[in-house]
Amino acid sequence: MGNSIAKVLRVSVVITLYAILIAAAVSCTSDKGTSEAESLIVYSGRSESLIAPLIADFEEVTGITVKVNYGSTGPLAATLLEEGKNTPADVFFAQDPGGLGAVEALLAELPSDILQSVPKWARDPESKWVGTSGRARVVVYNTDMLTEADLPDSIEDFAKPEWKGRIGWAPTNGSLHAMITAMRQEWGEDRTRDWLEGIVANEPKIYAKNTPTVAAAGSGEIEVGFVNHYYLHRFIAEEGESFAARNYYTRAADPGSVILVAGIGMFEESDNKETAERFIKFLLSASGQQYFSAQTYEFPLNDNAKPNSLLPAVEDITKPSIDLGDLIDLAGTQDLLREVGALP
């Protein structure tokens, strides 16, 4: 009887020691990695699935090792705020300017050659971040229930009662907030509030984010949804052309088809600013822009790359003329959304 106790104990002690040894080995190897001179630490709110091949290209071209901490833009920004000046990160590659704005105090000013390589509307007026690729706001619609001709010219018309029960949206989504901020710029507070009240009165179905909204438009759970344009192309890539939803870029030049960006900034405290700049320049170079255009179905931000044939040309989208720097008042938008009861 005593033997089996001893055995159990022995086994568990061995397992523990073994685990500790391996862990020590793992942490040692990772320490060696970080002490190299030519390496870069990226906090990325963009997913590995989307950008890992691009980062591998950069590593191959430059010989620089890139380590990436992937996460959601919101929690990553919260992490960066906790880390403050002690952050190990050199750059923050964010899904939207909101995340970059939240950590703006930690960011360094970017050199003008980087800033100049994108149009003025796609960069921070304070020069702390720069857009890397464009994405349009669109109305995704179910093709079994609607054709593009059934859709109104302006996003404003979806607030009319005839759309009651037919709409889906993700009221916590940062890109939606950016669109509403653009509405406040273009239309003013009252008109935007009217629109929001109209939408809320139409009892839209609420989704957690863009992906389930597009899925719901595809299945016919909703007829239209307010989303970013590129998710649809992911669905078509996975499910084939039969996926029953398409994007509609509003015909009227209104905030319904405003173009937003994913963006990047580098940290003031980074010891690696030159490498960081090389990385940012790479993203804005021909090969970087070509990658976004071809692989992630986004709009290139300069003439270095060919636009994706699946997408309309940026020039053809009737978009409002808004600088993203004008869209910094996200807090005001959140207040407005709370006021109409769309946000807690």
Added chain:
Amino acid sequence: MLTVRQAGFAGRQGGCAGVTFSNVISTGWKTTDGKRPPAFLVASSAAVALAALIPVGYLLVRSAGAGTEWIDAIWRTSTAVIVGRTFLLIVLVTIISVAVAVPVAWLTVRSNIPLRKVLSVASVLPLVLPSFVMATTVIEMYSPRGVIQGWLSGLGVNELPEIYGLGGATLVLVLMTYPYVLLTVRGALRRMDPALEEAARAMGYGPVHTFRAVTLPMLRPAIAGGSLLVALYTLSDFGGVALLRYQTFTSTIMIHYELINRTLAAALSLALVIIAVMLLLGEGFTRGSGAYHRSTVGAVRSSRRVDLGRLRWLGAAAVGLPVLIGLVIPVGVLIHWLVRGLLNNQELIPLLIPARNSLFVSLLAAVVTVMAALPVAILAVRFRSRMSRLFERSIYIGFGLPGVVVALSLVFFGINVAHPLYQSIWMLVFAYGVLYLPASLGPLRSSLLQVSPRIEEAAQSLGRSQWRVIFSVTIPLVMPGALAGGAMVFLLTMKELPATLILSPIGYKTLSGSIWDAASDAFFAKTAAAALVLVLVAGVPTAYLTLRGHGDKSGVSDSSMKFGEASR
């Protein structure tokens, strides 16, 4: 008449002939029977409890700057309604989980249903699916225009009733949480002394009456412990409720994190701590203070398995239903995604390294967490006092908080206090410990309750020190509980997401991270591949632990039984 309380009476009364360890008893440490805990036990438990309270400390610091903004926020967000909705969900999920898990546990341990071993393993595995995967597959199947509606469209069904809201959220959470109750109850059933039930039967009770009057009361600590985990998990879940569009307190907090209002989020999280404390107090009432170990000398046989006769197929169906809905269908949806993506030339990613990392870090977390929970469990069961209860309760709080809060608190701790550990695998393991200590504490606790303190007292009266008794007698005897608790921590860690994303050493890839990464940008085939690997990788140790000591010795009362089992 035979009741639990009476059965345990002798044990309680057994007193402390061998424990004349100390005459000095401080009031906070006054145990119910006047024993004084050894210092090393108190010190290690205190350290564990302090570590577990780091998130609360962080929330206090972070919300200190909130001013009165959060009071406005609480008014504005009709918090009372949201808290009410949260409690409603918790109550429903907990009751249904218990109602599903207790019969499944009994049928897989005590009856002769067909496919018993397979069903034993499969019925635990829904636990391992991350909540956003479970929720997405549920939506794909049962939503108004989902797969099921597609099958029924030939019959003229154009739309199914709404899955969104309370119903869908309850379904998803029950599927993910009933295994907590299942694992703890199954452990208790296996270790239970059959003599009590046999005595009841001998006195003329029918099987149903025996179950109600003897078995069920004996299972009370296991059910209460499992339910507490279910309730706290439901309180902390975000992915499931968000996708199923049911607003809870946690989803409200997470919205504020998404909108980067971290001060407000922290202040609201403090309110969540209060809800968790209320749940803990509630569980304290249901737990009771009876004794659950054998009070007389002699060895315990393993229980005889009940022959269900023709009903055994019905029994298998009853176990099969949650397995079908919680495992087979989600896995079917994942396979569908994978095949569909491959047919459309979607690329997959290599998963060997994430799988290896997940396996390694989860095993490490399981070992470390069980070791940390052990002193707290021994203190709480063997030296019952106000202080020991306080330690025990405080480690539950982390489980009720959203993972992001725990992770951010450890970022704060790592940057300001434990800098060398920051972004090392140890910080990650530490986070898993803070999150999942309660999952290992429950099984340890109920395992310990079933061991008579007299065995320890005997060892002590034979001259062993308290310290040595704990290592040479108590720990080997609670090994089954340690394994069950470790298994639960392992499975939970395999799927943990927010802390994994935030605290992993940079570039350290895990399976749950890969699943989330692919899912967040609608890479369905990649999501499916990683989730299927997760189920497989988690399935192997689950199978081993479930089937271990679970062989076909039904009805054999033998002398060759191992000591650890004989003396339970």
